[in-house]
Amino acid sequence: MMITSEISSLIKVSVGLVLCFVVLKWLWKLLDGFWITPKRLEKCLKRQGLIGNSYKFLVGDLKENSKLRDQAKNKPLPFTHDYFSRIQPLLHKLLQTSEKSCYTWMGPVPTVLITEHELIRDVFTRMNLFKKPKLNYLVEILFSGLVRYEGEKWAKHRKIVNPAFHMEKLKFMLPAFQTSISEELEKWEGLVTKTGSTEIDVWPSLLSITADGISRAAFGSSFQDGRKIFDLITEQKEIVMSNIKYSFIPGWKYMPTKANRRLESIHKEIQDLLNGIIGRRKKAMEEGEPAKDDVLGILLESNFREAKLMKTQNVGGKKQYALSFPEMVEECKLFYNAGQETTAVLLVWTMILLGKHQDWQAQAREEVLATFGKNKPDFDGLNNRLKIVTMILYEVLRLYPPVGATSRRLYDRETKLGDLTVPPGVVLSVSILHAHLDPKVWGDDAKEFNPERFSQGIAKATKGTNAYLPFGWGPRICIGQNFALLEAKMALAMILQCFSFELSPSYIHAPTSLTALTPQHGAHLILQRI
Known part of the structure; x- marks a missing residue:
């Protein structure tokens, strides 16, 4: 009995020591991190x-940054394209006292601002060293799939997704764009017909056009389910952005808050809708039905080809694989999130700037009418014959890039970047906006709207530098840039065929940035039928 008691005591002591070790290790990890x-x-x-x-x-700088952003949102801003102080007030404040660069704290992670386009190019091209940061769990809800992956997995996904965005495939999606644009413009015509002209906030309309366009281009006849997905993602985005400040609290994502419960419910609804759409299409293709000319059809066809390839070969002894069903769902969700907002943002700032600069609006309309008349724009005209429209879109993307900054993180080893020695663990915030406004590249009028600078193309405008980055740079350049530009050209051409527009006296210039650069108070324009 004594021996049994001693063994029992020894076991209890051992278990206690193990638990103490585990707790101490956990506490040390928290203290270190x-x-x-x-x-x-x-x-x-x-x-x-x-x-x-x-x-x-x-919390790092989260509290101060949030306070400064709120203050900036409430301050009036003249119609200027120099709005960095409004969307990044803390960084702007620090840059006033820094001769080199500055850093801020995203929770416990230091983020160094990189503004020189030579260093930006270095960060973008050395993709195996400067990697996408591991996303905050809330941000990861919105952006998963291709944008998050690294290395071999990224290369495989890029290879499979890429065919859906080839120009020869995009032309088959034009009818989907045309239908979505026409339906919205009919609503505008109804408003204008009553009075001859009318004031309208075009921002919600442009969001609707691009949401429906993406739904039709992505899912064809299932676009109504696609539209439901868009509405759910919009709600999801609003919840994520309003709760991001709590996300650095350890264990917060496991707390049964109202926001967390709703996010989980939305996630399940989106998954169920996408599972149904993709599952039905996948089954039809397996039964011999040809792939449709929408994004999902092309993506499934590309994935089937890769699946056949994996059965017949190994490359370098490494197993080939295709996208799994959950991965396919994630890529479709990413396409929605990134594609819809990018095009809507490009269109809204284009209409605002053309409302301000009537001379460029007139030139663009003249080109559109000379190319298409009152007929529906065709692929060849959109892609090859709209020089002035293309110049305008390029200039809008320079002054109002959909994303003003992106980030990379160094994980592996200390690395030199220009004169800076970057230790592992640091995030680099790549300021696209600074590169786009650099007077050494763009001249003394860098902060002015001047599409003429792109009259001989991007390379000439940038003097051979990489100071133009609206869709990123290097191997990870945005896969959907052709899609966004084609849809934007289509929408702008059809608008110019039907309406002239100018800024309303009620328009308030207030760029703001959450996941993309949007007009805080909308885009109030006065439309007139032509």
Whole structure:
């Protein structure tokens, strides 16, 4: 009995020691991640002359940044294209005192601002070193799939998804775009017919056009289900952005808050809708039905080809694989999130700027009418004959890129980037907006609207540099840029065929940035039928 009691006591002591070790290890990991490592990185950055706030435990600069953003949103802004102080007030404040660069804290992670286009090119091209940051769990809800992957998995997904965005495939999607645009323009005509002219906030309309266009182009006859997905993603985005400030609290995502419960419910609804759409189409193709000329059909066809390839060969001894069903769902969701907003943002700023610059609007309309008359725009005309429209869109993308900055993170080893020594764990915020407004490249009128600068193409306008980055740069350049530009040209051409427009006196110039650069108070224009 004594021996049994001693063994029992020994077991209890051992279990207790193991539990203590586990708890201590967990506490040390938290201490290291939320204090020791951030303070070590802070010292490294300050030694190199970078300016930034001292690290605040757990929250970093989130509280101050949120406060400054709220203040900036409430301040009036003249009609200027120099709006960085409004969308990034903390960075703007730090840059006033920094001769080199600056850094901010996204929770416990230091983020260094990179503004020089030579360094930006270096970051984008060295993709195996400077990688996409592991996303905050809330942001990951919105952006998964291709945009998140690295290495071999990224290469495989890119190869399979890429055929859906070839120009020869995109021309088959024009009828889908035309239908969506025509339906919305009929509503505008109904409003204008009553009074001869009318004021309308075109931002919700452009969101509707691109949502329906993507739904039809992506899912063909299932576009109504696609539209439901868009509405759910919009709600999801609003919840994510309003709760992002809590996401750095350990264990927050497991708390049964109202927001977390709704996000889980939305996720299930989206998954169910996509599972149904993709499942039905996949089954039909397996039964011999030819692939349709929409994004989903092309994606499935590309995936089937890759699946056949994996059965017949190994490359370098590595197993070939196709997209799994859940991966297919994620790619469709990403297409919705990234594609719809990008095109809508491009269109809204284009209409705002053409409403302000009537001379360029007149030139664009003259070109459209000379090319198509009152007929529906065709692929060849859109792709090859709209020089002035293309110049305008390029200039809008320069002044109002859909995303003003993107980020990369160094994980593996200390690395030189220009004069900066970057320690592992640091995030680099690549400022696309700074590159687009660099007077050394664009001249003294860099902050002015001047489409003429693109009259001889992008390479000539940028003087051979890489200072034009609306869709990124390097191997990971946005796969959907042709899709976005073609849809934007189609919509703008059809609008110019039917309407003239100018800025309303009620228009308030207020660029704001959540997931993309949008007009905070909408885009109020006065439309007149021509």
